[in-house]
Amino acid sequence: MARTLHNLVFFLIRVAVKIRLLGYWSLIYGYCAVCTAVALLKLWWNIVLRPTATFQWGLRDTPPACLNDTSLGTHCYVRIKESGLRFHYVAAGERGKPLMLFLHGFPEFWFSWRYQLREFKSEFRVVAIDMRGYGESDLPLSTESYGFDYLVTDVKDIVEYLGYNRCCLVGHDWGGTIAWLFAIHYPEMVTKLIVLNCPHPSVFTDYALRHPSQLLKSSHFFFFQLPRFPELMLSINDFKALKALFTSRSTGIGRKGRLLTAEDLEAYLYALSQPGALTGALNYYRNVFSSLPLSHKHVRSPVLLLWGERDAFLEQEMAEACRLYIRNHFRLNIISGASHWLQQDQPDIVNTLIWTFLKEGEGRKGYRN
Numbered sequence: 445m446a447r448t449l450h451n452l453v454f455f456l457i458r459v460a461v462k463i464r465l466l467g468y469w470s471l472i473y474g475y476c477a478v479c480t481a482v483a484l485l486k487l488w489w490n491i492v493l494r495p496t497a498t499f500q501w502g503l504r505d506t507p508p509a510c511l512n513d514t515s516l517g518t519h520c521y522v523r524i525k526e527s528g529l530r531f532h533y534v535a536a537g538e539r540g541k542p543l544m545l546f547l548h549g550f551p552e553f554w555f556s557w558r559y560q561l562r563e564f565k566s567e568f569r570v571v572a573i574d575m576r577g578y579g580e581s582d583l584p585l586s587t588e589s590y591g592f593d594y595l596v597t598d599v600k601d602i603v604e605y606l607g608y609n610r611c612c613l614v615g616h617d618w619g620g621t622i623a624w625l626f627a628i629h630y631p632e633m634v635t636k637l638i639v640l641n642c643p644h645p646s647v648f649t650d651y652a653l654r655h656p657s658q659l660l661k662s663s664h665f666f667f668f669q670l671p672r673f674p675e676l677m678l679s680i681n682d683f684k685a686l687k688a689l690f691t692s693r694s695t696g697i698g699r700k701g702r703l704l705t706a707e708d709l710e711a712y713l714y715a716l717s718q719p720g721a722l723t724g725a726l727n728y729y730r731n732v733f734s735s736l737p738l739s740h741k742h743v744r745s746p747v748l749l750l751w752g753e754r755d756a757f758l759e760q761e762m763a764e765a766c767r768l769y770i771r772n773h774f775r776l777n778i779i780s781g782a783s784h785w786l787q788q789d790q791p792d793i794v795n796t797l798i799w800t801f802l803k804e805g806e807g808r809k810g811y812r813n
Contacts, residue, residue, distance in 0.1 A: 549617020577724025
């Protein structure tokens with residue numbers, strides 16, 4: 445009797461898990477279909493209003509001068525033996541100083557850290573990388589090559605190639621996600637973790653599934669699951685959607701902070717207009733649902749989380765919830781009036797808060813190589 449009851453309970457648990465998985469993937473694909481329908485309507489409307497301009501976009505052949513600004517650092521390349529990929533990065537500051545490594549978000553590249561490269565090179569060896577699929581780094585063709593394991597291993601390989609066994613790790617948006625994961629899996633390699641406008645991955649998953657408002661703000665996650673069509677929608681009208689992402693009143697940079705100059709915007713369009721660039725960037729999203737939930741969640745490094753109060757894509761309530769997964773000092777700063785593009789929007793405030801955090805606790809003892 446006891447054995448029969450045990451088997452029944454085990455069977456019911458397995459059924460419950462399968463039902464939950466079915467519900468999870470039904471939500472994903474159902475929402476994906478809704479987002480696709482909305483995008484098709486937008487495309488149709490664009491064709492009606494601008495029949496000749498809709499399918500016109502240009503490859504930028506010449507990088508704008510700001511990408512070769514020597515005050516930002518030196519352009520370097522590294523080929524990782526294990527993966528065979530070549531990575532591009534910009535580095536400044538003396539070799540041998542503590543390493544501060546910057547990971548950018550979507551749809552950015554190393555240039556998003558220009559204000560921080562100038563600021564922290566006096567005390568650190570600052571390195572801003574183009575993550576795989578972005579900028580001048582290699583672009584793997586398969587979607588599977590953008591899984592969490594590969595992205596985290598990239599960071600480890602780059603840190604070691606640079607001659608370090610640990611670093612102060614700074615990440616924004618998708619770079620923030622990878623920074624969280626790297627700190628979870630390689631705590632001994634992270635002296636301090638600094639994340640900008642990106643919740644702990646487990647916080648994001650739990651919160652989004654319980655709050656339809658956040659699910660709506662994250663609708664691009666679902667739309668980007670489609671092959672090729674998102675690339676088209678981001679390209680039409682000469683990358684109008686990307687321009688709006690960085691400059692519109694609702695989502696853009698500079699609503700109350702620094703303005704994105706025309707040359708800065710052209711730098712992003714130059715990087716994202718290159719062959720395959722949008723596909724590489726979107727492939728991060730195309731692996732995310734199969735990579736969650738996380739099996740390991742706790743962060744043992746000191747953490748600074750900076751959050752723009754007016755982030756159009758992420759609800760502020762997730763920021764405080766990150767405390768649940770941190771087994772060390774945690775500092776949260778909400779920056780009034782700041783957008784999602786925090787380090788570009790409010791660089792002076794961001795830099796000051798980072799300096800304050802770096803001088804807390806361990807002080808400079810934590811930065812021995």
